[in-house]
Amino acid sequence: xxxxxxxxxxxxxxxxxxxxxxxxxxxxxxxxxxxxxxxxxxxxxxxxxxxxxxxxxxxxxxxxxxxxxxxxxxxxxxxxxxxxxxxxxxxxxxxxxxxxxxxxxxxxxxxxxxxxxxxxxxxxxxxxxxxxxxxxxxx
Ligand code: AMP
Numbered sequence: 386x387x388x389x390x391x392x393x394x395x396x397x398x399x400x401x402x403x404x405x406x407x408x409x410x411x412x413x414x415x416x417x418x419x420x421x422x423x424x425x426x427x428x429x430x431x432x433x434x435x436x437x438x439x440x441x442x443x444x445x446x447x448x449x450x451x452x453x454x455x456x457x458x459x460x461x462x463x464x465x466x467x468x469x470x471x472x473x474x475x476x477x478x479x480x481x482x483x484x485x486x487x488x489x490x491x492x493x494x495x496x497x498x499x500x501x502x503x504x505x506x507x508x509x510x511x512x513x514x515x516x517x518x519x520x521x522x523x524x
Pocket of ligand 1: 393404417418419420421428474480481482483484487503
């Protein structure tokens with residue numbers, strides 16, 4: 386399967402469409418999911434053209450996981466969470482809808498289920514949640 390340069394996350398990386406960035410480094414980019422399944426739901430992606438884990442190099446996976454761990458710890462603190470759920474899908478049959486490798490990071494609280502997929506979030510709330518995450522990362 387080939388990488389599609391026009392997938393939505395490639396456009397986000399090229400700044401052709403907006404995103405609510407919470408963190409970036411030389412290799413990875415983290416931004417808020419616009420259809421959040423939990424408050425603070427964010428996505429971590431590699432900056433390189435990677436479709437999913439099936440074509441990622443070990444280095445790219447390691448770089449993503451380093452950022453996933455950093456952001457996992459940050460959302461634990463920012464939302465006083467009890468845990469963190471990671472999700473990652475590969476190819477359509479595996480549940481992947483956007484064909485640029487991404488890891489979902491969802492802060493979780495005891496007894497609170499995730500919300501259904503596909504529901505647009507309130508951008509003002511998402512921006513406020515991003516502010517909390519950025520504040521933790523800067524502290
Ligand atoms: P999946 O490939 O199944 O992991 O689903 C793609 C995820 O990307 C979903 O959680 C969407 O809400 C999210 N998503 C799609 N477009 C955007 C966007 N422009 N900005 C942020 N998140 C997005």
